[in-house]
Amino acid sequence: QGLSWPRGTSRLPKKLWLNDVQEMIKTEKPHPERRLRGVLEELSSGCLRFVTLADKDQHHSSRTRLDRERLKSCMRELENMGQQATTLRSQVKKNTMKDKLKLVQNFLQKLRFLADEPQHTIPDIFIWMMSNNKRIAYARVPSKDILYSIVDEEMGKDCAKVKTVFLKLPGKRGFGPAGWTVQAKMEIYLWLGLNKQRKDFLSGLPCGFEEKKIARGQNLPSFPPISLLYTKKQVFQLRAHMYQARSLFAADSSGLSDPFARVFFTSQSQCTEVLNETLCPTWDQLLVFDNVELYGEAHEMRDDPPIIVIEIYDQDTVGKADFMGRTFAKPVVKMSDEQYCPPRFPPQLEYYQIYRGNSTAGDLLAAFELLQIGPGGKSDLPPIDGPTDMDRGPILPVPLGIRPVLSKYRVEILFWGLRDLKRVNLAQVDRPRVDIEGAGKGVQSALIQNYKKNPNFSTLVKWFEVDLPENELLHPPLNIRVVDCRAFGRYTLVGSHAVSSLRKFIYRVGNGGTRAKKEIRCFLLSVKGMGTTGWEAAGPESPWSFSSVDLPNSEAVVKVDLSEEEKEKKKKKKKGGGGGGGGEEVEEEEPDESMLDWWSKYFASIETMKEQLRQQEAAAAEAEEKEEMEIAEGFKGQAKSKEKSKAPKEDKKKKQQVAPELPEKKNKQKIDELKVFNKELEAEFDNFEDWLHTFNLLRGKIGDNDDNATEEERIVGRFKGSLCVYKVPLPDDITKEAGYDPTFGMFQGIPSNDPINVLVRVYIVRATDLHPADINGKADPYIAIKLGKTDIKDKENYISKQLNPVFGKSFDIEATFPMESMLTVAVYDWDLVGTDDLIGETKIDLENRYYSKHRATCGVAQTYSIHGYNVWRDPMKPSQILSKLCKEGKVDGPHFGPGGRVKVANRVFTGPTEIEDENGQKKQTDEHLALTVLRHWEDIPRAGCKLVPEHVETRPLLNPDKPGIEQGRLEMWVDMFPMDMPAPGPATDISPRKPKKYELRVIVWNTDEVILEDDDYFTGEKSSDIFVRGWLKGQQEDKQDTDVHYHSLTGEGNFNWRYIFPFDYLAAEEKIVISKKESMFSWDETEYKIPARLTLQVWDADHFSADDFLGAIELDLNRFPRGAKTSKLCSLEMVTNEAELPMVSIFKQKRVKGWWPFVARDENDELEPTISLAMLPTLPMAMASVKSGVSFPGSRPDTSFIWFLNPLKSIKYLICTRYKWLIIKIVLALLLLIMVALFLYSMPGYMVKKLLGA
Secondary structure (H helix, E strand, C coil), X not given: CCCHXXXXXXXXXXXXXXXHXXXXXXXXXXXXXXXXXXXXXXXXXXXXXXXXXXXXXXXXXXXXXXXXXXXXXXXXXXXXXXXXXXXXXXXXXXXXXXXXXXXXXXXXXXXXXXXXXXXXXXXXXXEEEEECCEEEEEEEECHHHHECCCCHHHCCCCCCEEEEEEEECCHHHHCCHHHHCCCXXXXXXXXXCCHHHHHHCCXXXXXXXXXXXXXHHCCCCCCCCCEEEECCEEEEEEEEEEEEEECCCCCCCCCCECEEEEEEECCEEEECCCCCCECCCCCCEEXXXXXXXXXXXXXXXXXXXXXXXXXXXXXXXXCCCEEEEEEEECCEEECCCCCCCCCCCCCCCEEEEEEECCEEEEEEEEEEEEEEXXXXXXXXXXXXXXXXXXXXXXXXXXXXXXXXXXXXXXXXXXXXXXXXXXXXXXXXXXXXXXXXXECCEEEECCCCCCCCCCCECCCCEEXXXXXXXXXXXXXXXXXXXXXXXXXXXXXXXXXXXXXXXXXXXXXXCCCHHHHHHHHCCCHHHHHHHCCXXXXXXXXXXXXXXXXXXXXCCCCEEECCEECHHHHHHHHHHHHCCCCCCCCCHHHHCCCCHHHCCHHHHHHHHHHHHHHHHHXXXXXXXXXXXXXXXXXXXXXXXXXXXXXXXXXXXXXXXXXXXXXXXHHHHHHCCCCCCCEEECCCHHHHCHHHCCCCEEEXXXXXXXXXXXXXXXXXXXXXXXXXXXXXXXXXXXXXXXXCCCCCCCCCCCCCCCCCCCCEEEXXXXXXXXXXXXXXXXXXXXXXXXXEEEECCEEEECHHHCCCCCCCCEEEEEEEEEEEECCCCEEEEEEEEXXXXXXXXXXXXXXXXXXXXXXXXXXXXXXXXXXXXXXXXXXXXXXXXXXXXXXXXXXXXXXXXXEEECCCEEEECCEEEECCCEEECCCCCEEECCHHHHHHHHHCHHHCCXXXXXXXXXXXXXXXXXXXXXXXXXXXXXXXXXXXXXXCCCCCCCCCCCCCCCCXXXXXXXXXXXXXXXXXXEECCCXXXXXXXXXXXXXXXXXXXXXXXXXXXXXXXXXXXXXXXXXXXEEEEECCCXXXXXXXXXXXXXXXXXXXXXXXXXXXXXXXXXCCCCCEEEEEEEEECCCEECCECCCCCCCCHHHHCHHHXXXXXXXXXXXXXXXXXXXXXXXXXXXXXXXXXEEEECCHHHHHHCCCCCECCCCCCCCXXXXXXXXXXXXXXXXXXXXXXXXXXXXXXXXXXXXXXXXXXXXXXXXXXXXXXX
C-alpha cells in the first residue's frame, strides 16, 4: 500500500497533461511550453509530497525487508525525479520544447515502472469465456487496480466502477496482429477490499436497483446479492457521425488500404461503408443506434456515459478483414429535459487517436451524441436529414450543423523529379510515375521514360479540384505515391509519403491594401540583420550613418556613408600610424594588407560569432525571466499595460547591447568578415525549400515486425516538387498580371528542369571534435568527397594523430544536375594496415541550393574589392547579380543616380561609389551600391528574400553504423558556378598558414638574491653553486644550462651566457608549431600547436647528490611584464599582479632587457636574475655566426672560485663580508682604549710638572 499513493495520482494525470501539451503542439495553439512548465511543476511538487508521506511511513512494523528496500528505492528515485523536473522546468523554452517533451515522457515511463510491484502480494483476477467447456477468451484484471481504500487517492483506479473489459485470445494466439482484434466485450463491476469494509462494496454501482438475496444469508447484514434488479432504465439513441479518418496504416502492398469502421456501443455494433484505395477515407456517414437501454440514475448517465469502441478494418477480397487500429470515445449526452442548442449541441467533430497495438496508426475525425428518448418518443429528438445522396444507397450523411463547411479548392502540384530511388524486389526502378491523392480526388504525373538518364518530369505543373473544409485543421492529408511501370502493364509501388498538414502550402490571397502596407517597412528595422561590419553599432559615434526618410511616394532611403571627419582621421592614422609607439599604440595600428589572408578574416568572424552567441544567450535568458515573471503574476488584466511598457524596455536593452560594442570595434582591427554559421546552412534557410520541397518516400506496407525500424531505414527515395492549395476562382489581379502563364498556375517563373552542367567548388576548412578511431584515442583523418561518378580521396594528405584537424583544402568537381546532385563529404581515418575507417560523413543536396531564391550558389561578400585577401569570388559582379534578380522578380530597377544613390522598386539606397585598385588608384564604380542592395534584398517588397552571405557552415558528421550520434563537426562551404556562364577565377587560397622560422636569443647576465642552499664543511657558511636552465615550452628535451657560478655566498651570480632557441611560429594564432614522433614506434610525426612560453629556472649544482631546484619563472612571449630596471625594483608583484602592469610582446618589441623575479618553492621567497631577450627571424648568416652556450668575450667576473686555490679571496669573502662592522667596531674600541691608556699613563708626569712649575 506504501506506493499506491503515487500510483493513484502521479501516474494518470501526468499522461493526461502530456496529451494536453501534445494536443496544443498539434493544433498549433500558443504557448505549449507554459503548459509543459506547469506539468513539470506539478510533477516536482507531487514527488515531494510522496517523499514526505513515505518518510513517515517508513518504519512501519508490518513491513518486510523487500517492502522497506523498495520504499527506499522509490523515495530515492522520486526525490531525484523531482529535482530533475525542477531543473528541466527552467530549461523549457520555445526552441527546446520538443526535446524536453521527450525527456518528460521518459519520466512517465519511469513512474509507470516504479508503480508496478516487483512481487505481487495479491493474485490477479482472471475472467474466462467458455464454450462447450473450452476456454475461448480471457481478460486479466490486475488486483491493484480494483483494491479498495478509505483514502480516495490510494484507491485502485477501477475499484467500484462499471468497467468495459475486452477479452482476448489465450496463449500464443493472443500475441501480434492476430491477437489485437477483440474477441468479446463485457461490462463488469469489480470491488476488492478488506472484510471489515464490505459494507461499501456496492457503493459504485449505478443507482436505482433492488437486491435479490438468498434466504439462508438472512443473519449476515450485507451478503452479496445473487442478482440486481434495476427498476429504473433510460432509453437512448446514439448517433455516430463518422466523417473521416486520416494517416491510416497501409495494409495492402499497394501502400493503400480499403478501410471501413465498425462502431460498438453497449451490445450493438454497426459498420460504415468500405472506401477503396485510400489512407484518408472520408466516409461522411451517420450511424444511428436506436433504443439503447442504459441503467441507473439520469444524472449518472449524463456525467459518465459508457465508452464507444471504434475499430478500423481493411476489407480484403479474399479472407477476413485485417484489423488496422482501434480508438475509444465518449459521447456527448443530452437528457430529454435539456435543449438541443449551443454551446454543447450540435457536437463538434473531434480527432481521436487510433492505436494499433502500442503504436499510433492515424486519427479518426468524428462526433458522437447520446440523446435520451423521452416520454414523447423519438419525435422530440432533433430531426435526421434523410439520405440526400441516393448514389450511395441508404446511407445517411453527417448533418449540416456538424459536418464542416466545404469550399472548392484547387490543388496544384509541381512535379520536379525523383531522387535516390532504391531497388524494388531486386529490380531497379526504370519508369517511375507519381500519383497524388487527397480527399478522394487525385492526379498523376507524366511518366519518366528513363530514370537513369534524366530523373526529372517533362510536364512540370498539374492540378485537380477538390472540396475541402474551411477549417484548416480538418484538412485531410495528401498522399504522394511513387509507382514503377513495369512490363505488361504491371505497376509496383516504390514508396509513399503522407503530407499530414497542408497548412504551409495554402496560398492566401491578400487584398491590395495589406500588400502595399507591408512594402512600406521602416528600414531601421533591418539594422539587426545587416551583418557585422560595424553596422550593428549604428549610433552617432559609429562611422556608418543611417538615415531613413519617408518620401512622398513611400520611398525609404538608406545611407551607408563615411562622414568627412572619419575620412580625415583615417588619413591622419595612415600618416602617423607608428608615431609615439608604445606597446599599447601598436594594437590600434591599421592592419597591413599584405599580412592579412583568408584566415585573418575567418578568425575575426569566429570572434564575432562567439560574441553574437553570448548576446543571444543573454537575451534569451532575459526573455525567459520576463516570461516566468508573467507566468508567476498570471494576471490577464495587466497584459495590456505590459505590452505598452515592453517596447521602451526593449529599446533600452538594445541600446545597452549596442553601447559596449562601440569601444571594442575601435580597438579591433578593421578586417572584412564572413558569416560563420555554427549549424548547417539548410537549418538557417529552411532547407532551401522556398519553392522546391523534398518529400521522403517511405516503404509501402509497414510490416508489424518492422515497427521498430527507424525512419531512415524505411526511406526508399525522395520526391522533389511542391504543392499549392488555394480557393477557386482566383482574383483577376493575379491572373491578369504581366507575364502570367496559365500552364504554370501559381508556380510562375520556375526555371527549366533540363539537365545542367555545374562547376562545384568544395572548400573544407577544418573538422572539430572528431570521434577517435585508433587505439591511442586519436585519429589520422583525411577528406573523401563523392558527387555522382566523381570520387576524390585525399588520402596522401592525411593529418596525423589529430581530432581537430585543419584541412584548408578546396576541390573542384564538374557535375550534371539532376543526376549528380547529392554531395557527400566524408572524413576517413587513415590506417597503415587494413582498410580505412569512416569517421563520419555529411550529405548536401546541391540541387535545392542551386535553384533556391536565396541564391546559395556563391555567398554575397560583405564588401566588394578587386584585390587582396577579400577579392570578389563570384564571376558575376554585384551590379549584374542585382539586375538579374530584379529581372527575375519583376522588380523595377536598379536605377543608379548621381551622388551614390540607387533606386530599386520604391526604395532608395545610398553608399560609397569609389574603389581602389592594387596601385591605390581610385575609380568610380556602382558595385558598392549594388552590394548594399543585395545585402538588404529581404526588404525589397514581394520579390525580396534573404540572400546567402559569404559564409562558413558547420555540418555534423554522422556514421550510418552509429545512427543519431554526432561523430564530429566539419566547417566548410560550397560554391557552384554554371558552366554556360563566364568561368570563375581561381579558388580562394585557404591552405593552412605555414609557420615562420624564428630564433629566440636569451642572454642571462646576472642573478641576485638567490637562496643559499649548501653549508660549507669547514666554516659552516651558506653558499650556492648557481646555474640557470632554460627551454621553450614543448621543447623540454632541448633544454640549455648556463655554466655554474660556484660558491656564491651572496646569492649573486654572473654568467653573461647566451641561449639560442630556434622554433617555428604561427603569428596569426600566436602558437609555436612542433612536429615530433610520439614514440619510437610511431609511423610519422605529429604536429602540435602550443603557446609560445619561455621557462627559466635557477638551480643549485651538487657534485654527488641531485641538483637542488631554487626557483623559476614562465614568460608568455606574447604577453609578459616589462623587466625592472634594477634588482631592487624587481618584486614578486610582477608575476602575481600581472593585470596592472604594462605588458610587452617580444614579437613586436624584438629586444627586451631587465630584471625578472624567480618564484621559489614556498611562493614567498624571490630571486632576481637579469635576462636580455632578443627575437630574430632566422637568417642563414645569423645562424652561422652565433653559437649558443658561449659566454661573452671580455672580463669574466672572478667571483666563481674554489677556496683552497685562492685563500686570500676566501678570507676577503668570509671575513670582510660577514664581520666587517664588527671589525670596525673593535678597531674603534681599541683606539679609544689606547687613547685612554695613554691619557692615564702620561697624566701624572704632566701634573707633577704643572705643580712644580717646571
